[in-house]
Amino acid sequence: MSKWLVVLSLVFGVSTSAHANLILNGSFENNDIRSNSWKAFTAGTVDGWSGTNMELWDNFQRLNAFDGSQYAELNANGNGGRYSIFQTFSTEAGNTYDVSFAYAARRSGESFQLDILSDTNSVLFSQVFDDHAIKSWSEFYGDFVAQTALTTIRFSTINTGTLGNFVDDIVVTAAPSFSASVSSVSVSEPASLAILLPLSALALIRRKRAK
Ligand SMILES: [Ca+2]
Ligand SMILES: [Ca+2]
Incomplete structure (x- = not known):
């Protein structure tokens, strides 16, 4: 394999990570609320999400969204449990x-x-998060192997009460496979690399700016 083909494969691997998000409304932008405000939503009324009540915040109380302008507070208005x-x-x-x-x-x-x-309720992945910083976004990246045609992602609070646990930009994508990226690359000229590189670089820059 030529040097350029290896590099192109890597570049293509980056670009395929832009696969469509399988999560509906993972960034909590669909139920639009007023800027610099919060709003309580009863169970099942936030687009895409089931479970308990939740709150949406829009760049509220000096915490701007990680992605877009809105995010969710898991410890919602309501029963405080x-x-x-x-x-x-x-x-x-x-x-x-x-x-x-x-x-x-x-x-x-x-x-x-x-x-x-x-x-079938097998646990494919489970992790407790207790290391979040106050009013500052941390990022998590992980992966799992599906066992069935349907998979469920669930976020559950551990501390009780109506304050805390902000989440945003929940993304699940099919992982790019190495064989797919190699078979998709048919060019090996530096000129093509020059076209591809800025695209992936832009994606990375955009990601950084979103923080
Ligand atoms: Ca968002
Ligand atoms: Ca709350």
């Missing part, structure tokens, strides 16, 4: 998927759990 939101999406058994999101704390002592479940 534990909260859990989830969404089910289509997958292909045996395939690997990338998952990422951003999270931030409203005050100290917050924690939540991410679970990714098969359609």
